[in-house]
Amino acid sequence: MLRVAHLAAGYGESQVLFDVTFGVAAGEVVTLLGRNGMGKTTTVRAVMGLLRPWSGELRFGGVSLAGLPPYRIARLGLGLVPEGRQVFPTLTVEENLVATARPGPWTLARVLALFPRLAERRRNLGARLSGGEQQMLAIGRALMTNPRLLILDEATEGLAPLVRTEIWSVIAALKAEGLSILLIDKNLAAVLRLADRHVILEKGRTVWTGSSAALAAAPEVRDTYLHL
Numbered sequence: 001m002l003r004v005a006h007l008a009a010g011y012g013e014s015q016v017l018f019d020v021t022f023g024v025a026a027g028e029v030v031t032l033l034g035r036n037g038m039g040k041t042t043t044v045r046a047v048m049g050l051l052r053p054w055s056g057e058l059r060f061g062g063v064s065l066a067g068l069p070p071y072r073i074a075r076l077g078l079g080l081v082p083e084g085r086q087v088f089p090t091l092t093v094e095e096n097l098v099a100t101a102r103p104g105p106w107t108l109a110r111v112l113a114l115f116p117r118l119a120e121r122r123r124n125l126g127a128r129l130s131g132g133e134q135q136m137l138a139i140g141r142a143l144m145t146n147p148r149l150l151i152l153d154e155a156t157e158g159l160a161p162l163v164r165t166e167i168w169s170v171i172a173a174l175k176a177e178g179l180s181i182l183l184i185d186k187n188l189a190a191v192l193r194l195a196d197r198h199v200i201l202e203k204g205r206t207v208w209t210g211s212s213a214a215l216a217a218a219p220e221v222r223d224t225y226l227h228l
Contacts, residue, residue, distance in 0.1 A: 008020075034202060044182075079143065081138045090126070118133065156187060168187075
């Protein structure tokens, strides 16, 4: 579904990505792992058209993403839950959800059923929500675009343990429905349980790819690249 091959990109004259290669198949959950500053978010920005790649190949469903603006990429079926949530602070929960909605199985009622806390706060402004509620809102907003691939950048960073548990349960439910997911998170135990494959980045390069079983059985890989 998503193919990233030999991706290079950066900011200004500073190169961040040198050779990033991975793919996400239909119905698959794939993680991007690595220490801070290794290029994970930059990769996501390049995939979503928020950063123009210097070289390499980006394809989604066989369509080249090269040069497409973010709104065109989103219309192809990529939904982003960005790092830092980035909800609209002056819109209500309901307005945040319907602002970018597209037709499909994910409706306002279905998202509110998935996140009952959002249903309770549907008239609250985005700025008045807790961090966990904002993350639920960011996920719900992405689902309202009815994506074929959901990208979550730092899915549970900075959240309380109970909220993290709820988010992981939601991601597991989305996987069970067959939604393709590209996931960035530091909780290795959680992603080992959930993901089908893992891609490790080191200084802007793909240095390891494998299954959860393979990563669990490779302490040298975790020690070298993840510092866990």
